[in-house]
Amino acid sequence: MDAKREWGKLAVIIAVFLCCFYLPVGLARFNNAVTESLHLVKWYAREHVLLCLMPAFFIAGAIAVFVSQDSVMKYLGAKANKVLAYGVASVSGTILAVCSCTVLPLFAGIYKMGAGLGPATAFLYSGPAINVLAIILTARILGLEMGIARAVGAILFSIVIGLVMHLIYRKEEVEKANSQIATPAAVPQRTLTQTGIYFASMVGILVFANWGRPTTNTGLWFQIYSSKWIVTGILTIALIFMLAIWFKRDELGRWVEASWGFAKQILPLLLGGVIIAGFLLGRPDSEGIIPSGWVAKAVGGNSIWVNLFASIVGAFMYFATLTEVPILQGLLGAGMGKGPALALLLAGPALSLPNMLVIRSVMGTQKTVVFVTLVVVMATISGIIFGTFF
Numbered sequence: 001m002d003a004k005r006e007w008g009k010l011a012v013i014i015a016v017f018l019c020c021f022y023l024p025v026g027l028a029r030f031n032n033a034v035t036e037s038l039h040l041v042k043w044y045a046r047e048h049v050l051l052c053l054m055p056a057f058f059i060a061g062a063i064a065v066f067v068s069q070d071s072v073m074k075y076l077g078a079k080a081n082k083v084l085a086y087g088v089a090s091v092s093g094t095i096l097a098v099c100s101c102t103v104l105p106l107f108a109g110i111y112k113m114g115a116g117l118g119p120a121t122a123f124l125y126s127g128p129a130i131n132v133l134a135i136i137l138t139a140r141i142l143g144l145e146m147g148i149a150r151a152v153g154a155i156l157f158s159i160v161i162g163l164v165m166h167l168i169y170r171k172e173e174v175e176k177a178n179s180q181i182a183t184p185a186a187v188p189q190r191t192l193t194q195t196g197i198y199f200a201s202m203v204g205i206l207v208f209a210n211w212g213r214p215t216t217n218t219g220l221w222f223q224i225y226s227s228k229w230i231v232t233g234i235l236t237i238a239l240i241f242m243l244a245i246w247f248k249r250d251e252l253g254r255w256v257e258a259s260w261g262f263a264k265q266i267l268p269l270l271l272g273g274v275i276i277a278g279f280l281l282g283r284p285d286s287e288g289i290i291p292s293g294w295v296a297k298a299v300g301g302n303s304i305w306v307n308l309f310a311s312i313v314g315a316f317m318y319f320a321t322l323t324e325v326p327i328l329q330g331l332l333g334a335g336m337g338k339g340p341a342l343a344l345l346l347a348g349p350a351l352s353l354p355n356m357l358v359i360r361s362v363m364g365t366q367k368t369v370v371f372v373t374l375v376v377v378m379a380t381i382s383g384i385i386f387g388t389f390f
Helices: 003-021 028-066 069-076 082-090 103-112 117-129 132-142 144-168 170-180 192-209 220-226 228-246 249-281 292-298 304-316 324-333 338-347 353-363 365-389
Strands: none
Touching (some): 028 103, 082 117, 082 144, 117 365, 144 170, 192 228, 249 304
């Protein structure tokens, strides 16, 4: 019997017992925090699992099964052309418009297929951060300078974070790339055009099914919103038709199996993380165990501490697509400085507690800590600079 291991188990049992013994059931704030966590996970299950995560899982599964490793290595691998790799990764969010959780299956798919750590983490950050509609909404509601700063900052962040991650783990990345050079190229079953149309249809379903309602009932964004289910339906029918005529039964089986593998890995961690995030911070316009007044009072001014605090809070909160703008509007009205507001905008949509739990399962604890730290530090510095001038 390993004595240290047994003492460790005993310590865990005692800690759990004490938590249960002193559980503040009946305390209004605790009861409300529990209710908020359940409300948030219910909302998340209704609004994000079917329309966001399911399409993302199938896209990730398709990447794993139908995209050759040679293709991933050519465009996103450790030895790929840096301008092309980081250029594609850094602007991907303008197309996808996904939240910090929906991007995870896509990130896991390209990373496991051999994408370099740098381009993969650039994509991981940019996917939820560079959302055209969110940036337009930011400029309209929070001011033009805030919208421009968010757009420029998000693109630069993704490139810098990707490059720094690559440099830190350069030796490991080179070894990974060298080990994959001898992999024989798979014989393509479909033309490049067919594969492109197939993936475009799935990305289109993901984008249009989750197209948010704009603030006004006029303009191009509203016209797209009004027709989103028609477009989604057409794309779904087209996808079914392609699956029927271009794919073999065994290919479809492997696709479903790969998609299920991503779902098993990611979904439990996401839902658990959402429950914890809801318990701690609640939902928009509602409070968790941490009073929102504490947050509002802590983010006034433009000091290093204030910007760091805003970045950390943003990194752990869960923001559904576009919800960060009205939340920031309320915080600015409560006295939040513009610098901390930008820091939260640059850290919040790209990270969340559920997001971190899944990233850790994909690339390990150390790389996750480095990635999160880079986002928080850069968001803090950006907030300080922005707050100094505005």
